[in-house]
Structures are given as C-alpha cells and as structure tokens.
Amino acid sequence: QIVIENTGTGPAFDLLIADAFADANLTLVPGSVAFTFGGFTQADVAITETAGGFSFEFDDTATGEPIPLQANDILTITYSAVLATDAPLAESFLNTATVGYDSLPGDPLDENGDPVVDRDYDVEDSTTVATAPTLSKTPIASSFAETDSVLGSTPFDLAIGEEVTYSYTLTLPEIGMESVIFTDDLPAGMDFVSFDNVVYGTGLTDLAGAVLGTPVLTATGLNDFTLDFGDILNPAENNPPTLGPDDEITFTVTGRVNGDFGAGSTLTNTATLTVDPDGATPALDTAIATADVRVVEPELSIAKTGPVALDPGDTGAYQIVLQNTGPAVVPDATGPAYDVVLSDPLPAELSLDIASLVFTDGLGGVLTPTALTATATGFEATFAVLLPDAIIQANYDAVLSASADALGVVVNTATAEYDSAPGDDPNQETYTPVSDDHSLASRPTLEKSTLTSEHSETPEDNDGDLVQDLAIGETVTYELVLTLPEIPMDQIVLRDTLPTGLTFVNVEVTELGSAITVGGSNVAADADAAAVLAETGQTITLTLADVVNSDTSSAGEAGVDTITVQITARVDAITANSGVLPNTQLTNTGGLTVTPEGEGALDEVTDTAVVEIVEPNLTLEKTGDIAVNPGDIVDY
Secondary structure, eight states, X not given: XXXXXXXXXXXXEEEEEEEEESSTTEEEOTTOOBOEETTEEGGGSOEEEETTEEEEEOBOTTTOOBOOBOTTOEEEEBOOEEEOTTOOTTOEEEEEEXXXXXXXXXXXXXXXXXXXXXXXXXXXXXXXXEOOOEEEEEEEEESOTTSSOSTTOSSOEEETTOEEEEEEEEEOOSSEEEEEEXXXXXXXXXXXXXXXXXXXXXXXXXXXXXXXXXXXXXXXXXXXXXXXXXXEEOOOOSSSOOOOGGGEEEEEEEEEEOTTSOTTOEEEEEEEEEXXXXXXXXXXXXXXXXXXXXXXXXOEEEEEEOOSBOOTTOEEEEEEEEEEOOOSSOGGGBOOEEEEEEEEEOOTTEEEEEEEEEEEOSSSOBOOOSEEEEETTEEEEEEEEEOTTOEEEEEEEEEEOTTOOTTOEEEEEEEEEEESSSSSOTTOOBOOOEEEEEEEEOOOEEEEEEEEESOTTSOTTTTSSSOEEEETTOEEEEEEEEEOOSSEEEEEEEEEEOOTTEEEEEEEEEEEOTTEEETTBOOHHHHXXXXXXXXXXXXXXXXXXEEEEOOOSOSOOTTTSEEEEEEEEEEOOOTTOOOSSSOOEEEEEEEEEEEETTSOOOOOEEEEEEEEEEOOOOOOOOOOOSOOOTTOOOOO
C-alpha cells in the first residue's frame, strides 16, 4: 500500500500519484488499485493502468476539480502485483511510488490575467519485495582416496563405510526473518556423522543485531536432522538489492555409507530450507536441494592353475590370478577391495620353493605385499587395496614329494579375503572370501601278469616256483592293467618288450574302465580300433590318443580308472629255449608313459612277467627174452 499523509500546515492540490515498477518481474493486477477518501473512491478518479504500474491525477472526474489533501489528511492506496513464476529466488525486487503536488489548485491567473507562480512539490518512497531463499547441495569430498569421489565426479561413487562431505549454501532474502530452519533427510543407506564449518555472510545478524551463533542440531530420525538458525536479519546493502556472499550461510555435513544397499544403488540426499519472514507475512516456499551418490562394491574372482600331473620329486609351476572384476550385474559399479589377504596353504605332498614366489600386476609390474609370510608349507600375502579391474598375480614353483603315492591326487586351495574399507574399520562390509582349488595328479601304475596259456595240458606251475610254464610252440596271453590318473591326457603309450625266444602274436584292448574314454568313446572295441601299433624288433608299442579319466574318487579303482590290454606271444623253438633243468625263464617287460593334456610326458612306469620253458624228456628202455627156441614166442 501507499500512505500519503499531509504533515504540513496547508492543503496540497493537483496530486499526481504514480507507481511504476522498476523490475519486469512485477506485474500490476488489473483493477486492483483502490482507496477511500472523503467520500471519494477510485471510481471518482481516472486511473491509468499498465502491466508495469499505474498513475492518476487526484481530480474529481465529475467536476474536473482537484481533490485537495488538507493538513493532517491521510490518503491510503492499496493495490496488488504478481511476481513472475520464473523470478530469481532469494532476490529482492524494488519499486518506487512518486507523488507530485502544488500549493494552489489548477493553473490560477492574477488580476492581470498572468499565470500565478505557485510552488510545485515532489515526494517518493521505495520498497522491495523478496522471494523465497535458495539452497544448493554438492558432495565435495570423501574419506577414501581410491574411490571415484572427487568434486565434479558423476556419479559420486562411495564404498560401504566411506564418509562423504556435502557442502551447503543457503542464500537468504535481504529481509528480517523470524526463523530459518534447515532439514536434511539422509537416505536409508547413509548415516549422519557431523555438521561443521558454519560460515555466516558479512552483516547477517539476529533481529536484535547480535552476532549469530551455532545453529541448534536436532535429530529427527535414524538418518535425519534439522539445524535451527533462529531469527536472522539480512539487511539490504544496495539499492536495488543485489545478492552475494554476504547473503549466504555455508556449512558442511558429513555422512557415512552403511551396508543397507548394495553396488549400483543410488542414494538421494534431500535437504530443505524454510524461511519465515518477520512480521505477519506467511512463510516463503520451502527451498529444496538434492544430491545423489552411488554405492560401489568390489567383487573378486580367483583362478589357480598349475601342472596337471607330476612325477614324484618333480617341480611344477603354479599361478594364481586374483582380479577385482566387480559385481556381475553392475560391473560399472565396482569399488576398490581393501585389506586383501591372498593365502595358499600347500598340502603335505607339496613343498613351496620360497625363492620362486613373486607377485605382479599381470602386466609385468612387480607388487610388494604390505605383509608376507612364506614357508615350505605355503604363503599368506596382504595387499592394502585392489582397484577395479586390477590384478594380483602370484607365481611360484612347488616340488611334489619323492614319496608321493602313485595315482594320488593332491588338492590345494588358494583363498582371498577382502572388505570395503581400509584398515580395521568397524563400519566396513566384510565380503565372503573367494577361493579356487587345483588338483595335481601323480604317476599311473602298470600291472603285468600272465593270464593263460594255449594248452590246458601244460602245467601252469609244475615246479611250484610261481612262474607260468610254457611248452615250445605254445602261446601265452599276458594281461596289462593300466591304472590312469584322473585327468585328461593327450596320449598314453604302452610299450611291451619280449625277450628273445618269444614272438608277438596279437595285441588287443579288451576293457575300458567306466570313467575312461578314448577319443570320446567308452567302448573297448572303439579304443582297440583307434590304437596305433608299431613293432620294432622285440618291442611293440600301442598308442591311444585323447584319453580322459573323468573319475573324481581319487581311488585308482579297477574297472573304473583302468584300461586292460592283452598281448599274446608264442614260444620259439630255438636252442636257447630249454626245458632241461634249470629251465629257461623269459622275462617280458611292459612300460606305460602318460602325457597329460598340454604338458610333457610323465616318467615311464614298468612291470614284468616271467614265463618258464618246459619240455618233455622221454627215456626209452627195451627188454625181452634173452633166448628162445625156434618157433617159440619172444616176449619183450
């Protein structure tokens, strides 16, 4: 409203009243100008209205005469304006009312008809209208250097247990305010830690002009709080008022990510600012600001590789690859893994070559653990952090004990433990360890024995020396049982060397164990057909390719992990083969060489079988009558 009061001693005439809005954000409400004065109302004067204000002469349109404002008279004019919906927030908008008036009414003339010189007067007054405050909120820093959480990061990534610092700026209108209340609704995945660094703009005081103190903190829920700044006066320093740092309150709030939400979750923090202007004016619209952060988490994968099989006493090269691959469903939300402990305890059959142990980043760069324990029985290495996609690679040699059992399977497990925060942080998430097993097979076995001879009449062991008896020209069938390690094999080679005095007749694969395949088949006839035979002198070799023992029982079980081969030979009728005591004994030697898939051949294992030559040795003795008479019968 405009209040015009004649505080002088004489009347004021020819009032020209105007209010032209200086700011385009203000628009006059048409028809809103109103007054009542001495029986006159706005209907009795000619008011000119535009969007930018109004003006009128205080004259009675019925008579054309000016309406005087006598000494001590008061004229009150009210009107309304609309502030544009897109008007800048937290600013003040100036408008100025003016009144021009004279000491005499109209344009009087003297007795000579000349204009009378009276006195003209002008008066003006200005006021401002303020809009609602503004609030800005920005995450500016976090407590872990390894996360992508620096000012300007999009998104602002945080690990579980990590603290984030938000910066707030409250821009206040240049008015007196009965209350200024800030509320921060932290999301369920974040805990409130503290507020700090409150800075008031120059000139901000309470309504009494006193220095502002620390706002009152009130917890309003598990994660929410309010800051009550009390009453504040923000004086207008300029005309028109301008906003600047002197109109601001700044402070920081620290929150900590808890484990309520997992990788890829967006945590939205919503803050509000409510300002209640001094006086009867209702509270201004609440200012709202939000800021998002995203939860990131590590997820490790581990793979251990080494030799498929070793001979007792041999050395094998092992490798462990540990990588922070991140969650499979949200791989772009991968966070650093902290306090990574990689351990590989070896079973009794293996011995670590400590000097061979080395850690790299998978690209050739050497890594040094923050802590390392390594003995012949294994190692444990600690690394402070493993960044997203980064690798810890461990390489070492280990020796298989010379006393390791044939057909044994040596299993050892590499394990990695890790968490979401550096050090022993009570707020961290400790993840399920990852592990990988590696199985090492030992050498195969070969058992060779005589199965049967050609003629049932030949005594199997006539002299009780536990050796198969054979006659000259008779055939013997040997049985060779190959017990294989439980691994895939590029090939197996069976070598059988006959001594001089025996000649090969036939070789046949007669049985495959239930876990054995040759070329993908578990049929003995298929394996026999696929066998490659080579005969050199007294030695014959049988080669089977693409052999797999799929058993996992580690038992070396007959009929499961075995291949049975029968070899038939014939006793040669040579002088050296004699059944005359001491009988000739012929030793047949078999050898088995296994080549694990992708590796070199294991040492050959051998076994022998002995046969003994037996011969008939008939004696002839003839007797009869010494003398008889002619014509008599002679008895022999």
